Amino acid sequence: MNKITNHLPTAELQALDAAHHMHPFTANAELAAKGARVIKSASGVWLTDSDGNRYLDAMAGLWCVNLGYGRHELAEVAAAQMRELPYYNTFFQTTHVPAIALAERLAELAPGDLNHVFFAAGGSEANDTNIRLVRTYWAAQGKPEKQVIISRKNAYHGSSMGSASLGGMTYMHEQGAMPIPGIVHIDQPHWWAEGGDMSPEEFGIARARQLAEKIDEIGEDKVAAFIAEPIQGAGGVIVPPDSYWPEVKRILAERDILFIADEVICGFGRTGNWFGSQTLDLQPDIMTIAKGLSSGYQPIGGSIVSDRVAEGLSRTEFNHGYTYSGHPVASAVALENLRILDEEGIVERVGTDTAPYLAERWATLAEHPLVGEARICGMMGSLALTPDKAARAPFAKVGEAGMAVREACFANGLVMRAVGDRMIISPPLIISRDEIDLLIARATMALDDGQ
Ligand code: PLP
Numbered sequence: 001m002n003k004i005t006n007h008l009p010t011a012e013l014q015a016l017d018a019a020h021h022m023h024p025f026t027a028n029a030e031l032a033a034k035g036a037r038v039i040k041s042a043s044g045v046w047l048t049d050s051d052g053n054r055y056l057d058a059m060a061g062l063w064c065v066n067l068g069y070g071r072h073e074l075a076e077v078a079a080a081q082m083r084e085l086p087y088y089n090t091f092f093q094t095t096h097v098p099a100i101a102l103a104e105r106l107a108e109l110a111p112g113d114l115n116h117v118f119f120a121a122g123g124s125e126a127n128d129t130n131i132r133l134v135r136t137y138w139a140a141q142g143k144p145e146k147q148v149i150i151s152r153k154n155a156y157h158g159s160s161m162g163s164a165s166l167g168g169m170t171y172m173h174e175q176g177a178m179p180i181p182g183i184v185h186i187d188q189p190h191w192w193a194e195g196g197d198m199s200p201e202e203f204g205i206a207r208a209r210q211l212a213e214k215i216d217e218i219g220e221d222k223v224a225a226f227i228a229e230p231i232q233g234a235g236g237v238i239v240p241p242d243s244y245w246p247e248v249k250r251i252l253a254e255r256d257i258l259f260i261a262d263e264v265i266c267g268f269g270r271t272g273n274w275f276g277s278q279t280l281d282l283q284p285d286i287m288t289i290a291k292g293l294s295s296g297y298q299p300i301g302g303s304i305v306s307d308r309v310a311e312g313l314s315r316t317e318f319n320h321g322y323t324y325s326g327h328p329v330a331s332a333v334a335l336e337n338l339r340i341l342d343e344e345g346i347v348e349r350v351g352t353d354t355a356p357y358l359a360e361r362w363a364t365l366a367e368h369p370l371v372g373e374a375r376i377c378g379m380m381g382s383l384a385l386t387p388d389k390a391a392r393a394p395f396a397k398v399g400e401a402g403m404a405v406r407e408a409c410f411a412n413g414l415v416m417r418a419v420g421d422r423m424i425i426s427p428p429l430i431i432s433r434d435e436i437d438l439l440i441a442r443a444t445m446a447l448d449d450g451q
Helices: 010-020 028-034 072-084 097-109 123-140 161-166 200-218 244-253 307-313 328-343 346-367 400-411 433-450
Strands: 039-043 046-049 054-057 114-120 148-152 183-186 223-228 258-262 286-289 301-306 371-377 380-385 417-419 422-425
Touching: 054 433, 072 328, 097 114, 097 301, 097 328, 114 123, 114 307, 123 161, 123 223, 123 258, 123 286, 123 301, 123 307, 148 200, 183 200, 200 223, 200 244, 223 244, 301 307, 328 346, 346 371, 346 380, 346 433, 380 400, 400 417, 400 422, 400 433, 422 433
Parallel strands: 148 183, 148 223, 223 258, 258 286
Antiparallel strands: 039 046, 046 054, 114 301, 286 301, 371 380, 380 422, 417 422
16 A cells, blocks of 8 residues: 655655656756655645745746635535546537536637637647647638748747647757747747847847748748747746837738737736736737646646637537546636636736736846846746846856755745746735735845855
């Protein structure tokens, strides 16, 4: 019988973990030397590890626990749904109430005519759906040559072959023969690192125009779609210059290609509206969703599709689907999560109160000698660490400063993530003003310690 419980000593849990558990995105040599941090329980914005240390989780897990930890209503809904109908598929002309109810609610929340939902178990699966969906859509319109998808360097769209190919992380492409054919990448709107002598506004326009140039180079008749996160998250919370998105919108409006907004991080309140597309005034043809959809309490994701695209596919059998598409327990939990986010006014409070307060406090970190820029949109923010603010210079050994500050955060009871030398946050949306003060105080201590 398996005797592994929360009560085993940390060292024993770490040894068992090292012996049997393969971790995603983890430096294995470092893990073997230090052992994994064992997280035991959580409540609100607080995590507790197996030694009883408490951390303010400024990452909401992996950008997903929007509602915060410990909401028992979600556990109760999951248990009730498991008793009534733990599983049934949505293939072959069948459906069930949780999937219907969640799809209807998402159609209500999503902007414009995004009224149709194709479910998946997470964001990677949903983006794989999107690759096949846009290509199948154009084929169904009699334009099978419209196949190429344009994405951006340093974007993150998932870890499967398709979604990682959409992503612009070269260190991922190097493992496993990616990108798959028909996916090309343009530059990201990352002014601080790549803007040179241009003003942010000039740079935003220049980067947006790369989209037009790329479409013209390939030929509009061969391009199926452009995919982008409204704000790049895992790339380092790259908040684009204000000029970027209006110019991209203008370019897209003149060309007949589909726009996929990857809302896996930006969705469900993170930017102060239900979707990042609303904050940035975008009207996508498809939105990728996951993470905050269930606040991470159940694995679920999907694609929300416009009337035009759904109608274009309606006479075709789309030979695609996942065993867990519209999983009843995950759907019921997601629906309850959306109910709470709405009825407790959490999304509204982020937009009108806590995000503006966090922005004000976050900006003060730019005065720290180690910080070159402090950017934020809603509840997602980043700090660029630099040895020379005026020159916007990178460190000679990229990633070392970020790692030092990240470790100093843990020592100060704060979870912040490092992407190279960018420190990033994405706290639960229920974070209070007092907890924001604590986050800033601990981040300042960590920056001091990490210097
Ligand atoms: N898209 C974006 C923007 C993401 O940030 C992520 C995950 O971090 C994904 C897609 C992939 O989602 P998942 O890890 O649920 O497959």
